[in-house]
Amino acid sequence: MDVLILTLFVSLVLAAAGVGLFIWSVRQGTHEHIDRLALLPIEDDDPTPDSDAQ
Amino acid sequence: MEARSSTTICAHCGAALPPGRADGFCCAGCATVHAILRGEGLERYYELRPLDGRPASPDAERDHKWLEPLADAIEASNGLTRVRVDVQGVHCAACVWLIGELFDRDPRGRACVVNPARGRVELTVERGFDLDGFARAVESVGYLLGPPGERDPRSDALTLRMGISLALAANAMMLSLAMYFGLADGAFHALARQVLFALAAMTVVVGGTWFIRAAWQSLRRGALHLDLPIAIGIVLAFAGSTYSYFAGDARGEFFDTVAVFVAFMLVGRWLQERMVQRNRDQLLASNGAESLFTRRLRDGRAELVRCDAVEAGDTLLLARGDLVPVDATLEADAALRLDWINGESEPLAFERGQLAPAGAFLASAAAVQARADRPFAESSLNDLLAPPARAAGAGAFWDRLGRFYVLGVLGLAAGASLLWAHDPSEALRVTTAVLVVTCPCAFGIAVPLAYELVHAASARRGLFVREATLMDRAREVTRVVFDKTGTLTVGTPELIDRAPIDALSDAHRAALYDLAARSTHPKSRAVAAAFDDGALRADVVAHEEPGRGMHALIDGALYRLGRPDWAAPAHDVDGDLVLAHNGAPIAILQTHEALRPNAREEIEALEATGVEAWILSGDATARVHALADRLGLPRERALGDRSPEDKAAWLRDHGAERDTLFVGDGINDTLAADVALVSGTPSIDRPFMPARCDFYFTTAGLTPVRELLSDARRLRGVVRADLALAVAYNLGAVALAYAGLVEPWLAAILMPISSVATIALTTLSLRRTA
Numbered sequence: 001m002d003v004l005i006l007t008l009f010v011s012l013v014l015a016a017a018g019v020g021l022f023i024w025s026v027r028q029g030t031h032e033h034i035d036r037l038a039l040l041p042i043e044d045d046d047p048t049p050d051s052d053a054q
Numbered sequence: 055m056e057a058r059s060s061t062t063i064c065a066h067c068g069a070a071l072p073p074g075r076a077d078g079f080c081c082a083g084c085a086t087v088h089a090i091l092r093g094e095g096l097e098r099y100y101e102l103r104p105l106d107g108r109p110a111s112p113d114a115e116r117d118h119k120w121l122e123p124l125a126d127a128i129e130a131s132n133g134l135t136r137v138r139v140d141v142q143g144v145h146c147a148a149c150v151w152l153i154g155e156l157f158d159r160d161p162r163g164r165a166c167v168v169n170p171a172r173g174r175v176e177l178t179v180e181r182g183f184d185l186d187g188f189a190r191a192v193e194s195v196g197y198l199l200g201p202p203g204e205r206d207p208r209s210d211a212l213t214l215r216m217g218i219s220l221a222l223a224a225n226a227m228m229l230s231l232a233m234y235f236g237l238a239d240g241a242f243h244a245l246a247r248q249v250l251f252a253l254a255a256m257t258v259v260v261g262g263t264w265f266i267r268a269a270w271q272s273l274r275r276g277a278l279h280l281d282l283p284i285a286i287g288i289v290l291a292f293a294g295s296t297y298s299y300f301a302g303d304a305r306g307e308f309f310d311t312v313a314v315f316v317a318f319m320l321v322g323r324w325l326q327e328r329m330v331q332r333n334r335d336q337l338l339a340s341n342g343a344e345s346l347f348t349r350r351l352r353d354g355r356a357e358l359v360r361c362d363a364v365e366a367g368d369t370l371l372l373a374r375g376d377l378v379p380v381d382a383t384l385e386a387d388a389a390l391r392l393d394w395i396n397g398e399s400e401p402l403a404f405e406r407g408q409l410a411p412a413g414a415f416l417a418s419a420a421a422v423q424a425r426a427d428r429p430f431a432e433s434s435l436n437d438l439l440a441p442p443a444r445a446a447g448a449g450a451f452w453d454r455l456g457r458f459y460v461l462g463v464l465g466l467a468a469g470a471s472l473l474w475a476h477d478p479s480e481a482l483r484v485t486t487a488v489l490v491v492t493c494p495c496a497f498g499i500a501v502p503l504a505y506e507l508v509h510a511a512s513a514r515r516g517l518f519v520r521e522a523t524l525m526d527r528a529r530e531v532t533r534v535v536f537d538k539t540g541t542l543t544v545g546t547p548e549l550i551d552r553a554p555i556d557a558l559s560d561a562h563r564a565a566l567y568d569l570a571a572r573s574t575h576p577k578s579r580a581v582a583a584a585f586d587d588g589a590l591r592a593d594v595v596a597h598e599e600p601g602r603g604m605h606a607l608i609d610g611a612l613y614r615l616g617r618p619d620w621a622a623p624a625h626d627v628d629g630d631l632v633l634a635h636n637g638a639p640i641a642i643l644q645t646h647e648a649l650r651p652n653a654r655e656e657i658e659a660l661e662a663t664g665v666e667a668w669i670l671s672g673d674a675t676a677r678v679h680a681l682a683d684r685l686g687l688p689r690e691r692a693l694g695d696r697s698p699e700d701k702a703a704w705l706r707d708h709g710a711e712r713d714t715l716f717v718g719d720g721i722n723d724t725l726a727a728d729v730a731l732v733s734g735t736p737s738i739d740r741p742f743m744p745a746r747c748d749f750y751f752t753t754a755g756l757t758p759v760r761e762l763l764s765d766a767r768r769l770r771g772v773v774r775a776d777l778a779l780a781v782a783y784n785l786g787a788v789a790l791a792y793a794g795l796v797e798p799w800l801a802a803i804l805m806p807i808s809s810v811a812t813i814a815l816t817t818l819s820l821r822r823t824a
């Protein structure tokens with residue numbers, strides 16, 4: 001019985017981790033520019049800007 | 055690398071070649087962009103891009119005033135500046151690569167992130183970066199840049215809720231499987247029930263509240279939205295299961311089914327919104343008058359102001375391609391294009407002191423000053439740019455269905471309670487079972503899927519849906535009304551017969567090319583395009599007189615190419631364009647507007663399906679009738695000389711809000727687009743019209759418009775079949791529930807089966823369309 005509870009606990013932790021990663025991914029917007037991600041290996045690292053203009 | 059070549063597809067975009075194009079490109083835009091890419095050493099684009107057929111429309115003359123504040127911000131910064139702009143036309147990895155390559159050519163550009171789905175580019179640049187040069191380079195290869203628009207934050211929220219609900223539902227199903235396969239008591243069973251309850255509660259909170267809030271908002275507005283039956287199903291099924299949980303009756307707990315139902319409904323909603331949102335994001339935002347800028351002269355300095363800040367008496371400085379924001383008195387001769395306001399396809403000559411109408415574009419090369427006659431608030435443009443007030447009558451079918459569904463489900467649940475009134479504990483379980491098995495899977499997931507498949511198929515053909523209710527309205531269309539210039543025609547003239555050119559001597563022919571190729575007038579460009587082997591002489595100096603034509607002294611002789619009464623004033627010549635040698639006409643040329651490829655065939659095909667085609671134009675009636683003759687339309691269905699208000703009035707008088715699709719491209723069409731039941735536009739390179747239409751299309755021909763109507767009719771058949779299947783399932787499932795036979799395990803099987811059955815029916819029915 002104890003091992004079942006442990007299994008349940010571990011599976012819920014894994015599910016929570018998966019949900020956490022998913023939320024991070026949506027906030028990053030990675031699911032929206034897969035085309036760009038396909039080219040990431042040939043891109044330079046992004047520099048950090050000092051100011052924004054819109 | 056050479057562009058992929060084929061005899062049937064465009065070497066640049068991969069679209070099917072229209073009949074008569076022998077150069078391997080579907081349009082002049084693609085040919086231009088191909089030449090630029092080859093000239094710049096960017097042929098790798100053709101290795102990366104898919105062949106999905108989106109012709110390019112390079113435009114080197116767009117107004118870039120909106121870039122000036124951004125450029126100022128870059129210059130004011132001492133370090134790096136991040137600049138966000140919207141981009142239109144990016145659709146694949148090749149586009150992303152191409153924009154990145156163009157960006158990298160300026161060493162002060164540090165990073166360029168292109169997001170094709172959102173239609174956005176984020177640039178990180180150093181001081182001195184040539185933003186205007188970058189914009190022109192990007193637009194020269196067929197993309198459009200614009201100021202960043204606001205994005206609907208609900209889109210990300212829906213994706214998040216759907217993903218989390220799916221994870222919760224999957225875990226709930228895993229636990230309930232253990233129970234269905236024998237876990238019936240003990241400490242782990244109790245723990246599993248608690249976790250199951252918690253997972254279902256979280257699913258309802260995370261996912262169910264999306265529908266509950268939408269249903270509540272629609273009720274407050276007095277409307278009955280489809281979210282209402284979904285929300286009622288979720289709330290009652292969860293409430294009944296919760297009661298059974300606390301009452302200790304495991305047979306009345308349907309937590310796993312509730313969780314899966316919520317997740318499925320969110321998948322359906324996400325599918326429904328994804329394509330429409332994506333199509334919207336890929337067009338530049340249009341913020342009405344707020345996105346229009348002009349230059350005003352104050353104290354001897356030109357300042358950039360929003361058009362709605364223009365006051366009567368202001369002096370405006372207009373450059374080539376600039377919009378005249380208000381009626382303004384010209385302070386110099388100029389040529390103006392009025393196609394945006396009245397469909398008139400040719401630039402017209404205006405003299406100093408004449409009134410330039412609001413909505414005209416300056417076509418002549420030299421900048422001119424003009425004095426504003428009235429403030430922007432009184433400009434006719436202000437009315438044309440006002441937000442559309444479309445009546446929301448499209449969802450009548452779904453409203454009726456939703457109403458019947460809600461009443462039906464509540465009646466069935468009440469019937470179950472009455473039937474089992476003699477046994478209160480069973481009555482609750484049976485009633486909960488009825489509410490669970492009647493959850494509206496068909497229109498929660500299968501119907502959105504059907505719409506998604508049809509929208510995706512349209513997008514592959516080059517037609518992009520902007521309004522989710524378009525297909526519901528399009529199936530009612532029995533009449534299609536086209537604007538003329540830019541819609542049925544491509545807006546540029548073509549030479550009818552090149553025999554007069556062939557009859558010229560070599561010297562005269564060379565002079566004709568020297569004049570035509572140096573002109574900015576569309577008719578002269580049509581003449582230049584008729585030359586396969588034209589070569590410009592470097593020693594020729596040609597002059598253009600706006601609205602009249604070109605003239606040059608070549609080898610001691612005066613050549614003129616232009617209006618007959620100007621080129622050869624001493625001769626009575628009945629021509630469209632005349633080449634004169636020392637005042638004597640030597641070639642009389644006729645042009646007409648070039649039709650969109652397959653326009654005639656598509657109009658015939660529309661008529662064959664019982665849909666009436668009409669032309670409603672602001673251009674002269676004689677020209678509209680001539681076009682009708684070329685298209686094989688009766689002249690009584692070709693109406694010219696119509697102002698924007700006349701067009702809207704005609705449509706209103708003819709019941710267009712019930713049965714008419716209007717297709718137009720200019721700002722003069724916005725009022726008509728607001729009146730018609732459905733509206734569409736081929737013009738995505740100019741603001742306003744796409745933002746007011748239900749769809750836009752990017753193909754050279756009109757085929758997607760006809761296919762839209764046939765898809766809408768086919769979609770109706772599929773939706774009805776889905777609903778019929780759902781009704782049959784519900785009748786069977788409710789009968790089982792009434793008999794007290796629906797246990798949680800059976801509900802957990804029945805609901806996915808009904809969903810999968812309707813999804814399979816939808817997919818198979820629309821396989822040919824997709």
